Amino acid sequence: MLKLDKLVKTYNTGDQALKSVELEIPQGQVLALIGPSGAGKSTLIRCINRLVEPTSGKVYLDGIELTTLGSGALRRERRRMGMIFQEYALVERLTVMENVLSGRLGYVGFWRSFLRRFPQSDVDNAYRLLDRVGLVHMADKRADELSGGQRQRVGICRALIQDPALLLVDEPTASLDPKTSRQIMRLIVELCSERGLAAIINIHDVALAKMFVQRIVGLESGAIVFDGVPDDLTPDMLTHIYGEEDWEATIEKVEDEEQEAAQ
Amino acid sequence: MVTHTQPDGSLKWTRRTTGERMVRWFGWLVGVAVFVYAWNTISQATTWFFVWDAPRIAGDIFGRATPPRWSYIDKLWGPIWDTLNIATLGTIISLFLAVPVAFLAARNTTPSKMFIRPIALLIIVSTRSINSLIWALLLIAIIGPGVFAGIVAIAIRSIGFCAKLLYEAIEEINETQVEAITATGGSRWQVMVYGIVPQILPAFAGIAVFRWDINIRESTVLGLVGAGGIGLQLSASLNVLAWPQVTLILLVILVAVVIGEWVSAKVRGAII
Amino acid sequence: MxxxxxxxxxxxxxxxxxxxxxxxxxxxxxxxxxxxxIYLVLAINSVEVSWSRVYEGLDRGAKFVKAFLNPDFTTRATDIREGMIESIIMTIAASVVGIAISIPIGLGAARNIAPLPVYLVCRSIIAVSRALQEIIVAILLVAIFGFGPLAGFLTLSFATIGFLSKLLAEEIESMDKVQAEAVKATGSRWSQWINYGVQPQVIPRLIGLSIYRVDINFRESAILGLVGAGGIGATLNTAFDRYEYDTAAAILLIIIVIVMVLEYLSGVIRARVQ
Known part of the structure; x- marks a missing residue:
C-alpha cells in the first residue's frame, strides 16, 4: 500500500539524509525502522507525509503519488497517515480532548474547528479511543498535566482518530522509561492489528523492535542495509548498522527480562 | 588569558594580552573624553546662577505647593475617567493591529522573508521609536485636540512594542507541536489556531496587561500637549502656577500608576 | 491501565x-x-469624536504622509543639527551618570546581599523614580533649574536609576547562590565576594540592560524639549506648530534611524558579551 521509489533527500547544507531509498509495505504490516541517530530515520518518515520535502523520488500511497500533490490534495492524503511523535508533540496548553479532536482537523471546516464544534460522531469516537487507552477520565485535563506515558497515549488517539490507513511513528518511546516504553509499543502494535493498519515505527532500541514487530529495516547513513525478520538480525548485522558493540550482552539481557515478565 | 615567561623563568599570568589591554585603555580614554565633552556642553548651556539658587527655589515651590488643594479633586474625576479610557481603548486597538504585524514579522510565520518581513519590522521600529507624546502632537495637528487623538496616539505607539514582544514569542514556539497539527491534514489557518495560538496565548495576555500598565502612565501626561486626560488639568494648573492643584494632580497620577501596576501584576500572576 | x-x-x-x-x-x-x-460601551460613548474635524484632518494627514516621503532636512538644518547634538549629549551624559549611580543602588536593593535598612532606602528611591513620568520630572526640574539641557540631563539620569537599579537588583536576587557561596567559602571579604561571586554573574545582563537604557534615554530625550528641558523636542514642537510637516518628518526619520542603529548595536554587543 505504501511504496517508496528512489527517495532522496539532500538538505540545503549539503547533507545527504536519504540516498535513493526503495521500500514497499503491504496492507496491515508493522515495520520497525532501526539505525543510529542521524541515519535518516526521522527524515524518511517525514518525507512520506511531506513534513520534509523530498529532493527527488516518489512516494505512492495506495497508488497515489504524494510528492507532486498540491497543498489541498496533500492535506487530504495526510488524513490517511497518522503520525506519532517522539516528544509526544501534544499542544500542551490545550485539553486532552482538544488534542485528540485535532486529529479530525483535516475533515472539518475552519470555523467548526475554531469554535470547537466537532461533529458528535467525532466526539464519541474520541471518547471511545480515550477509553481504549485508559484515559477517558482525563478528557478535560490540560495536556501538560499528564505524565509522559499518558501523553503518548493521547498522541496515539490523535493519530487514530484520523482514521488512517498508515501510521508513521517517530521514536515513540525515546522519552519514556523502559516499562512505559514496552506498554506503549504493545499498545501501538495491538491497535494496528485490531484495525489492520500498516505502520512504520522508527526506533533506536533494537531489543524493543525485535520484541514487537515481524519486519525490521536497518538504515545506515541514509541507505537501507538490512530488511528482514527479527531473527535474521545477527550481531554481525547490527555491527554493520550501528558500529562495534557487544551485542550478545544486550540481546541476552533483554531475553532474560522477557522471561521474567512472562513468569 | 595568557601567560608570559618572566626574566627569572617563572610564568606570569595576566588576564589579557598587551594588545587587548591597549585597546581597552584606549576605549576607556575615548569614553571619558566623550563624557567630559558632553558634560562641558551641558554646563555651557546652563545658567549656573539658577542652579546655585535651585535649593531656595525648590523650597519656595514646595512651600507653595503644600498642602495640596484637596477640593480640586471634584474637577478631576472626568479627566481620570478619560485617562483610563485612553489607556484601555488605546491598548485594545493596538493589540488588534499588533497581532497581524507580529505574525508577518516572525520568521516562522511570515509569508515572505524577503518583502513582507522587512515591512513589518519597519512598522515595529518606527512606531516604537517615536514617543506617544510626539504621536499625540502629530495627531492633534491632524485630527484636532481631544481624547480621540490620545487614544490613537497610544494605539500607534503600542503597536511596535506589542508586536515586537509577540513576534519574539512566536519565534520561540515549539515547532513539533505545529508539525503534529500539520501532519493531521489541517489547513494553514487550522494549524495557526491549534498549533500556534495556544502556545503564544499566555505571552499575549502578559504583553497586553504589561502594555496597559505602561499606557496608564503615558496617558496621564498626554494632556500636556492637548490630547485629553488628566494631563490637561496638569498643564492648565502649571500655566497659572496653581501649585497646590499641581500637587494634587501629581498625587492622583501616582495613585493611578500604583493601582495600574498592582492590577497588572495581579492579572499576570493569575495567567502564568 | x-x-x-x-x-x-x-x-x-x-x-x-x-x-x-x-x-x-x-x-x-x-x-x-x-x-x-458595559465598560466598553460607556468608554466608547464618552469619547467625543468630531468626525467632521477628523475628515478635515485627513487632508493634513495625507500632507504629512507626503512629507514623510519627501522630508526637508535643509531648511532648518542648523536647528535640527543643534537639537540632535543636544539630545545625543544629554543621552550620553545621563546614561553614564545614571548607570554609575544605579550600580550601588541596585546592589543595595537586592535583598540577598544588602542589610535591611539599606534595602529599604534603595527600594524607595527606585519606587519614586519609577512612579514619576520622565516628562513630569522634567517639568519640575525645569521649574527649579531653569530651561536648558541640565534639567533634561538630570531627568534622564533619575529615570535611568529607577529602571536599571530595579532590574539589576532582580538579577542579583535571582542569581545562582551556589556560585556566590563558593566564593564566600574561600574566606573572601565582602568586596571580594561581590567582585568574584556576584559580578561575573550579573555583568552580561547589566551591559545588555545598560545599552537598552541608552536607547530609551535617546527616545525620551526627544520629548523633553516639549517642556523646555533641551534636545530635539523643542525643534520638533516648533515644526508642528508652524505646520512644517516636512521638517517634522525629517526629524522623526532621523530619530527612527538612530534608534535602529542603537538597536542593531545593542544586538551586536549583547551577542558578544554573552
Whole structure:
C-alpha cells in the first residue's frame, strides 16, 4: 500500500539524509525502522507525509503519488497517515480532548474547528479511543498535566482518530522509561492489528523492535542495509548498522527480562 | 588569558594580552573624553546662577505647593475617567493591529522573508521609536485636540512594542507541536489556531496587561500637549502656577500608576 | 491501565462536548463579560469624536504622509543639527551618570546581599523614580533649574536609576547562590565576594540592560524639549506648530534611524558579551 521509489533527500547544507531509498509495505504490516541517530530515520518518515520535502523520488500511497500533490490534495492524503511523535508533540496548553479532536482537523471546516464544534460522531469516537487507552477520565485535563506515558497515549488517539490507513511513528518511546516504553509499543502494535493498519515505527532500541514487530529495516547513513525478520538480525548485522558493540550482552539481557515478565 | 615567561623563568599570568589591554585603555580614554565633552556642553548651556539658587527655589515651590488643594479633586474625576479610557481603548486597538504585524514579522510565520518581513519590522521600529507624546502632537495637528487623538496616539505607539514582544514569542514556539497539527491534514489557518495560538496565548495576555500598565502612565501626561486626560488639568494648573492643584494632580497620577501596576501584576500572576 | 467502567463511557457517548472554560464559575464568567461590555460601551460613548474635524484632518494627514516621503532636512538644518547634538549629549551624559549611580543602588536593593535598612532606602528611591513620568520630572526640574539641557540631563539620569537599579537588583536576587557561596567559602571579604561571586554573574545582563537604557534615554530625550528641558523636542514642537510637516518628518526619520542603529548595536554587543 505504501511504496517508496528512489527517495532522496539532500538538505540545503549539503547533507545527504536519504540516498535513493526503495521500500514497499503491504496492507496491515508493522515495520520497525532501526539505525543510529542521524541515519535518516526521522527524515524518511517525514518525507512520506511531506513534513520534509523530498529532493527527488516518489512516494505512492495506495497508488497515489504524494510528492507532486498540491497543498489541498496533500492535506487530504495526510488524513490517511497518522503520525506519532517522539516528544509526544501534544499542544500542551490545550485539553486532552482538544488534542485528540485535532486529529479530525483535516475533515472539518475552519470555523467548526475554531469554535470547537466537532461533529458528535467525532466526539464519541474520541471518547471511545480515550477509553481504549485508559484515559477517558482525563478528557478535560490540560495536556501538560499528564505524565509522559499518558501523553503518548493521547498522541496515539490523535493519530487514530484520523482514521488512517498508515501510521508513521517517530521514536515513540525515546522519552519514556523502559516499562512505559514496552506498554506503549504493545499498545501501538495491538491497535494496528485490531484495525489492520500498516505502520512504520522508527526506533533506536533494537531489543524493543525485535520484541514487537515481524519486519525490521536497518538504515545506515541514509541507505537501507538490512530488511528482514527479527531473527535474521545477527550481531554481525547490527555491527554493520550501528558500529562495534557487544551485542550478545544486550540481546541476552533483554531475553532474560522477557522471561521474567512472562513468569 | 595568557601567560608570559618572566626574566627569572617563572610564568606570569595576566588576564589579557598587551594588545587587548591597549585597546581597552584606549576605549576607556575615548569614553571619558566623550563624557567630559558632553558634560562641558551641558554646563555651557546652563545658567549656573539658577542652579546655585535651585535649593531656595525648590523650597519656595514646595512651600507653595503644600498642602495640596484637596477640593480640586471634584474637577478631576472626568479627566481620570478619560485617562483610563485612553489607556484601555488605546491598548485594545493596538493589540488588534499588533497581532497581524507580529505574525508577518516572525520568521516562522511570515509569508515572505524577503518583502513582507522587512515591512513589518519597519512598522515595529518606527512606531516604537517615536514617543506617544510626539504621536499625540502629530495627531492633534491632524485630527484636532481631544481624547480621540490620545487614544490613537497610544494605539500607534503600542503597536511596535506589542508586536515586537509577540513576534519574539512566536519565534520561540515549539515547532513539533505545529508539525503534529500539520501532519493531521489541517489547513494553514487550522494549524495557526491549534498549533500556534495556544502556545503564544499566555505571552499575549502578559504583553497586553504589561502594555496597559505602561499606557496608564503615558496617558496621564498626554494632556500636556492637548490630547485629553488628566494631563490637561496638569498643564492648565502649571500655566497659572496653581501649585497646590499641581500637587494634587501629581498625587492622583501616582495613585493611578500604583493601582495600574498592582492590577497588572495581579492579572499576570493569575495567567502564568 | 485502570480504565473506567463501561458505564462511564456509555454515559459520555452521545453527549455534547464543550471545552471547559477558563473561569469555572458561570456566575463569575458572565459577570466579568458583562462588566467588560458595559465598560466598553460607556468608554466608547464618552469619547467625543468630531468626525467632521477628523475628515478635515485627513487632508493634513495625507500632507504629512507626503512629507514623510519627501522630508526637508535643509531648511532648518542648523536647528535640527543643534537639537540632535543636544539630545545625543544629554543621552550620553545621563546614561553614564545614571548607570554609575544605579550600580550601588541596585546592589543595595537586592535583598540577598544588602542589610535591611539599606534595602529599604534603595527600594524607595527606585519606587519614586519609577512612579514619576520622565516628562513630569522634567517639568519640575525645569521649574527649579531653569530651561536648558541640565534639567533634561538630570531627568534622564533619575529615570535611568529607577529602571536599571530595579532590574539589576532582580538579577542579583535571582542569581545562582551556589556560585556566590563558593566564593564566600574561600574566606573572601565582602568586596571580594561581590567582585568574584556576584559580578561575573550579573555583568552580561547589566551591559545588555545598560545599552537598552541608552536607547530609551535617546527616545525620551526627544520629548523633553516639549517642556523646555533641551534636545530635539523643542525643534520638533516648533515644526508642528508652524505646520512644517516636512521638517517634522525629517526629524522623526532621523530619530527612527538612530534608534535602529542603537538597536542593531545593542544586538551586536549583547551577542558578544554573552
Amino acid at each position: 485502570t480504565g473506567p467502567t463501561v458505564s462511564e463511557l456509555d454515559v459520555l457517548i452521545g453527549n455534547k462536548w464543550k471545552k471547559p472554560s477558563l473561569i469555572k464559575s458561570d456566575w463569575l464568567r458572565w459577570g466579568l463579560t458583562l462588566g467588560a461590555l
